[in-house]
Amino acid sequence: GAVVSQHPSRVICKxxxxxxxxxxxxxxxxxxxxxxRQFPKKSLMLMATSNEGSKATYEQGVEKDKFLINHxxxxxxxxxxxxxxxxxxxxxxCSARGGLVGGYTFGSGTRLTVV
Amino acid sequence: xQSVTQLGSHVSVSEGALVLLRxxxxxxxxxxxxxxxxxxxxxxxxxxxxxxxxTLVKGINGFEAEFKKSETxxxxxxxxxxxxxxxxYFCAVSPGGSGGSNxxxxxxxGTLLTVNx
Numbered sequence: 001g002a003v004v005s006q007h008p009s010r011v012i013c014k015x016x017x018x019x020x021x022x023x024x025x026x027x028x029x030x031x032x033x034x035x036x037r038q039f040p041k042k043s044l045m046l047m048a049t050s051n052e053g054s055k056a057t058y059e060q061g062v063e064k065d066k067f068l069i070n071h072x073x074x075x076x077x078x079x080x081x082x083x084x085x086x087x088x089x090x091x092x093x094c095s096a097r098g099g100l101v102g103g104y105t106f107g108s109g110t111r112l113t114v115v
Numbered sequence: 116x117q118s119v120t121q122l123g124s125h126v127s128v129s130e131g132a133l134v135l136l137r138x139x140x141x142x143x144x145x146x147x148x149x150x151x152x153x154x155x156x157x158x159x160x161x162x163x164x165x166x167x168x169x170t171l172v173k174g175i176n177g178f179e180a181e182f183k184k185s186e187t188x189x190x191x192x193x194x195x196x197x198x199x200x201x202x203x204y205f206c207a208v209s210p211g212g213s214g215g216s217n218x219x220x221x222x223x224x225g226t227l228l229t230v231n232x
Contacts, residue, residue, distance in 0.1 A: 044205070046219060093159065109157060
């Protein structure tokens with residue numbers, strides 16, 4: 001079945017540094033990738049949608065200069081949290097659309113802690 | 116526009132009892148509907164989905180859901196709860212059909228299922 005590999009699973013970084021999270025579709029071409037943020041005991045909040053080779057579309061209220069998304073190929077999308085601050089600490093999850101009809105496959109998530 | 120309402124943020128059942136997690140949706144176009152399960156510090160795993168065809172959908176781990184258009188519902192059931200079913204469950208909706216670029220998933224707020232021995 002469709003698999004999305006997300007790395008790293010956990011990362012701790014110092015305030016002011018940047019962190020890159022990768023999402024790869026392993027056995028299908030992901031025409032669209034979605035990036036979500038999840039707060040403790042909360043639902044998933046869509047941050048942005050990206051299509052291969054084009055600029056990402058950000059949801060209202062999401063800072064595009066802070067959360068840089070690159071979707072350079074049909075199998076790889078990256079989210080870079082720039083100049084991270086403690087309030088950026090969260091669980092980030094990617095999702096890829098492609099393959100089977102109506103199919104969305106989720107990565108395993110990245111727990112980001114900014115200290 | 117689409118939205119999802121999950122009734123009950125927390126459902127508690129005894130092991131072996133029926134599991135019923137409620138989901139109602141609204142969508143301006145024929146929807147695709149999904150149920151996902153999330154274990155702590157993990158991503159989402161697809162339990163089942165409805166796209167077209169048979170309205171009773173069977174998924175993994177003994178779960179099933181029925182799409183009822185007249186009630187705009189997609190409730191998740193399992194005849195007999197197991198301890199390993201304890202997790203967070205999310206209902207989600209996306210626009211159905213082919214073409215177009217807006218395939219965003221809209222999630223409900225989630226229902227935490229606890230299973231008591």
